[in-house]
Amino acid sequence: MKVRKEDKVVVIAGNYKGKTGKILKVFPKKNRVIVEGVNIRKRHTKASQQNPQGGIVEKELPIDASNVMLLDPKTNEPTRIGKKIIIDDKTGKKKSVRISRTSGEMLS
Helix, strand or coil, X not given: CCCCCCCEEEECCXXXXXXXXXXXXXXXXXXXXXXXXXXXXXXXECCCCCCCCCEEEEXXXXXXXXXXXXXXXXXXXXXXXXXXXXXXXXXXXXXXXXXXXXXXXXXX
């Protein structure tokens, strides 16, 4: 899975095509992600101690990870992701980092 929690992504397919948001949660085994403000559904909840009023709660549900694309930090455009092996200056060990295919910018 090429996307991680806290990545800024754009939805490239489905009902929310074109919307951008931050990844809140990742489910690698199911290949699904929860994106902020995307795939919102209403849940009718019964009153409980945490929610004494009850009522209708809006909640983001997971979408398939193949329907999102990472945003390039430099150009803010959708980009593919690559991996590059660099040598860490402090420890001298090899380290694998994610890079943007369009600008070559290193991702967090």
